[in-house]
Structures are given as C-alpha cells and as structure tokens.
Amino acid sequence: MSLPEKAFPVSWDQFHRDARALAWRLAGLNQNFHAIVCITRGGLVPAAIISRELNIRLIETVCIASYHDYVNQGEMNLLKGITPELSKDGGAGVLVVDDLTDTGKTASEVRAMLPKAHFACVYAKPSGVPMIDTFVTEVSQDTWIYFPWDMGFTYQEPIAKGAKG
Numbered sequence: 051m052s053l054p055e056k057a058f059p060v061s062w063d064q065f066h067r068d069a070r071a072l073a074w075r076l077a078g079l080n081q082n083f084h085a086i087v088c089i090t091r092g093g094l095v096p097a098a099i100i101s102r103e104l105n106i107r108l109i110e111t112v113c114i115a116s117y118h119d120y121v122n123q124g125e126m127n128l129l130k131g132i133t134p135e136l137s138k139d140g141g142a143g144v145l146v147v148d149d150l151t152d153t154g155k156t157a158s159e160v161r162a163m164l165p166k167a168h169f170a171c172v173y174a175k176p177s178g179v180p181m182i183d184t185f186v187t188e189v190s191q192d193t194w195i196y197f198p199w200d201m202g203f204t205y206q207e208p209i210a211k212g213a214k215g
C-alpha cells in the first residue's frame with residue numbers, strides 16, 4: 051500500500067488537548083476504572099495523560115505491533131500479553147488505551163483477551179470504529195495520521211504547488 055491520500059499532522063499540543071478531551075469523556079462515564087492496559091507503543095503517550103487525569107495508577111502494557119514498514123500492515127506480532135491479574139474477569143473495570151484505531155485489527159486482537167474491558171483511543175478511522183467504545187476525533191480511512199513522536203521539522207511545499215495538507 052502507498053501512503054494514504056490525505057495527511058492529518060498532529061502537534062504535541064494538539065495531542066495533549068485531544069488526549070485530555072478523551073479523559074473528560076471517560077470521566078463522564080463514571081465507570082471507576084481500576085487499571086489501564088495500554089497498547090504499546092502508540093498507547094503509551096495517551097495512557098500517561100489519561101492516568102494522570104483520572105488518577106489511575108495501575109498501568110499494564112500489551113505489546114503488539116503490526117505495521118512493520120510504516121504504512122503497510124503485516125501480521126500481528128504479540129510480544130507481551132496481559133497479566134492474569136487483570137484479565138481474569140475478562141477485563142471488567144479495565145480501560146484499554148491506544149493512540150488510534152485504523153483497520154480495527156489491533157483492537158480486535160486485544161478485545162479477544164479482555165472482552166469486558168472498555169476500549170478508548172484518541173483518533174479513529176471508520177473501519178476501526180466498531181471496535182472502540184470511546185474516541186475523540188474520526189478521520190477518513192484515506193487519511194494518514196502523523197504523530198508528533200514520529201516527526202521532525204521539514205520544509206513544506208506551498209498549497210499552490212501541490213502540498214497534501
């Protein structure tokens with residue numbers, strides 16, 4: 051697959067604001083989550099912000115990767131699963147956090163491990179939306195989200211010369 055048509059660049063400020071907006075939504079559910087399971091690596095950043103806002107101090111990781119060469123998704127690679135302490139009741143009362151859902155495959159893989167957990171991510175594309183309980187911003191499927199931890203400052207082509215957005 052080549053790079054999707056549209057670009058959605060996100061700055062650190064914007065990501066912090068959007069992750070906080072996610073925390074507000076989650077707080078409004080009054081569900082009293084006792085732990086966060088964050089899907090590494092992308093979920094580490096929103097998990098740090100949400101754990102601070104909601105005062106959740108028990109943080110676990112599930113280490114899973116499927117995008118092996120930037121935009122192309124390969125097979126799911128589960129490097130570390132979830133402690134039985136958190137998965138024993140199907141993950142009831144657990145909040146699962148990721149940066150985004152795209153095809154929904156990553157979330158679906160983790161849902162199979164924690165069917166009763168609440169799934170949250172900051173950004174969502176339409177194919178992944180059915181896998182997620184709470185998110186903040188939806189972008190179209192033909193959009194690539196550029197996260198600040200993947201970026202550096204570079205020259206931008208003017209719009210009139212064909213900049214992508």
Ligand SMILES: O=P(O)(O)OC[C@H]1O[C@H](OP(=O)(O)OP(=O)(O)O)[C@H](O)[C@@H]1O
Pocket residue numbers: 089090091092093114115116117123148149150151152153154155156157178
């Ligand atoms: O909905 P999907 O199509 O499954 O894609 C979403 C997943 O892809 C990215 O992770 P990636 O596998 O690139 O690993 P990373 O978090 O370590 O960057 C992203 O952080 C999500 O976890």
Ligand code: HPA
Pocket residue numbers: 117150152193194195196197
């Ligand atoms: O749009 C995206 N941006 C960054 N990482 C991703 N992994 C899957 N989709 C995306």
Ligand SMILES: [Mg+2]
Pocket residue numbers: 089090091092093114148156
């Ligand atoms: Mg990820």
